[in-house]
Amino acid sequence: MINGTSPAFRSAIDQMAEVGFEMLIYSFGSGFDMESNNEKYIEQISSDIAYAKSKGIEVGGYDLIALTRQVQVDWMAIDPTTGKPRDSACFASGWYDYLLNRTLTFMDRTGLIMVETDGPYGGYSCASTDHVHHRNNDDSIYQQDILQGKYYQILRERSVYINQPDYYFYQGGSKTGMGYNEEQYSLPRWMDISVSRQGMFDDTYQRIPTMGWMFVPLTVYHGGGDAAQFEPLVQHQIEYEWALAQYLGAGVAACYRGFRLYDTNETKTLVTKWVNFYKKYRSILIRDIIHVRRADMQSIDSYMHIDPYSNDIKGLAMVFNPTSDPVETVLPVPLYYTGLTDTAQVSEQENAWQNYTLARDYHIDLPIRLPALGITWFLIK
Known part of the structure; x- marks a missing residue:
């Protein structure tokens, strides 16, 4: 959320409740200040969060906590070469105590249940000999690392x-x-969508889907102007649906950074469609991913969630055609990790189930027919 005023916040909450979103995060640039001790401001945030919770929506907020954070001079990290302050706070100075106190107090008083901590401690040393939690440059990295971990442990x-x-x-x-x-x-929207799907495909070799977030710049983020942002949403419905489908279909939560989720009934329908899909199949969409075919923008690409312990759906495959031409092909889908051994039943978008016999290497050949810029998904049991 890029606008922290009560009217804008509550308007966004109303939209989220309509389409089924579950958490709002005050973004940077929204005016949100988790370190504030202003009574009037705390009362406003507390009231707004209570409103969100009445709609079944939790609320979190952004804070820049160490790297590139400017704080009072005696809490800044000192460069051992120049003896002058770096551009970042020392996390083993009094800044740590102040930040932790302000964070916990704000959360206790407002009901905030989530934090987005930008710039956590990143490994730089501090040559100060006056900071409360380290002696000098020699132990500063160790102590800052310990306290950053402790900060997260206390929140958790x-x-x-x-x-x-x-x-x-x-x-x-x-x-x-x-x-x-x-x-x-x-980047321009289609480049962003394509590169992001590739990166998400690669990173899910290392992480389960729920360990990562992605990003949808509904409004301008760092740059790119009109070519990059998704607003006005009604004018970019195809790109918006692709973003919704590839992130919700991967089980990876994205930050939809803007001030609204839809601007017409058409875009509301798009969001509702994919949120409902995600919630219906959430139990498998958050499972491990089998990497079927990486996106190269020359043909179809695909990833598949698997749950070998399920008594029903054991696989859910997403298939994308990012090209400007219809595609009719056969996609080899490896089913070894679904736990299926001899036969499989496959349904495209909840249509009639088709029977397949697994090859000796546990794959099936799945016929794919997609229009230009088409998206589909398959259930496997």
Whole structure:
């Protein structure tokens, strides 16, 4: 959410409730301030969050906590070469205590249940000899790393959901960026969609889908102007549906950064369609991914979720045709990790079930017929 005023916030919440979204995050640039001790502001946020919860929606917020964060000078990290402050806060200074206190107090008073911590501690040293949690440059990296982990542990003990752009999973982090350079979201929409699907495909070799987030720049992010943003949504319905389908179809939550989710009944229908799809098949969409065919924008591409322990649906395959021509082909789909051994039943978009016999290497040849820029999905049991 890029607008933190109450009217804009509640309008977005109403839209989210209509289409089935479950969490709103105050983004950077929205005016949100999790470190505020202004009573009037805290009362406003508390009231708005209560409104969101009455609609079944949880709320989180953004904060820049260490890397490139400017704080009071005696809390800044000191460069050992120049003896001058770096451009980042020292996480083993009094800044840590201040930040933790402000974060917990704000959450307790407002009902905020999620934090998006940008710029967590990233490995730089600090040569200060006056900071409360480290002696000098020699122990500064170790102590900052320990305290960053402790910060997340304390939040996790309170069941706070944490987005963090780094690998702090063992310290309590919930989700990190999935396969991207932030600048890709300033590319023209189709380039962004394509590159992002490739990156997501690659990163799900290392992570389960729910460990990562992606990004949909409904409004301009770093740059790119009208060619990059999805607004007005009604004018870019095809691209918007592709973004919804590839992220929800991968089980990877995306940040839809803007001020609304739909601008017409047509775009509302698009969002509702894919949210309903996700919620209906959520139990398998959050499962591990089998990488069927990586996107090269020359033909179809596909990934498949599998759940060998299910007594019903054991696979769900998403198939995309990013080309400007219809495609009719056969897609080899490996079913070994579904647990199926001899036969499989396959349904395209809940249509009639078709029977297949598995080859000796446990694959089936799945006929694919897609129009230009077509998307489909298959259930396998």
